[in-house]
Amino acid sequence: MSTGHRPSTMDDHLTAVFAASLAELYEAAMSPDVSPALTRGLELRSFLALAEAQVVRVRDRVHAAMSPEGDLGDLSADKLRFDAQWLDAALDARDSYRAALGELLRTMPPTRLRRPVPVAQARLATTGPTAVPAPPRAGTARARHP
Template sequence: MSAQHRPSSADDRLHEVFGAPVGDLHTAAVLPNASPALARALELRSFLAVAEEQVARVRDRVHAAMAPDRDMDELSAEALRWDQQWLQAALEARAGYRTALDQLLRAMPAPGQHTRTTRTAQPALSSAPSTAAVAPARTSAGATRARRL
């Protein structure tokens, strides 16, 4: 199954922020006027869905290994150690993707508010230079030159 069709814990939040179900958002993301933030959010959502599926797979494998009706001779501490490492990696990935997605959604403008580039007026140049701008800097009294990088 494609990550696009897998459920994720962020689906409701994306619906809330963008005003459409995730399936519709994927359709809108391929349109020429699609928001770059939408494309990025859906990409992070796909990564999150895969990480959450990995967490569920390891969890289910551990539950099956520890089932009460399971033969104790089949129980392997080594296999459980591997599962613990894989579960930890999957949980860390999930947390990272959720954090990145939350940060992206917080940084977006409010719904209905479009980002615009604002032009600021250039300061007018006077015809006569200021004496303060022309006067040489004093090198005495502890003044130091600024280093240029």
């Protein structure tokens, strides 16, 4: 599974700060004028999702080894020590990525993503409303001499 589709514990915070769904954020990241905050945020999010998947994998392996239905002959202190070291490394990585992403979202608040503007609104924004010039104020108009 790609990290873009793998959930992370910071997804809600990331989507709240950028005011867009993950799908919209990944689509916006393909834009040539993408903000550095969005690029870094999605990169950190991908690293976090992978680290969290590793935590889950090791946790599930330890649970399976310690299962009451498991064969006691397969139980190995060396394997469990190795899994404990692996879990420690995965938890450290997860915590570091969560901290880095949280700091990024605090220190580089992005602007909201641009939403498509309806054509009528886009024309109005570029041409402005049709304005009728105001009549001259009394006493300010000069007479023309031919």
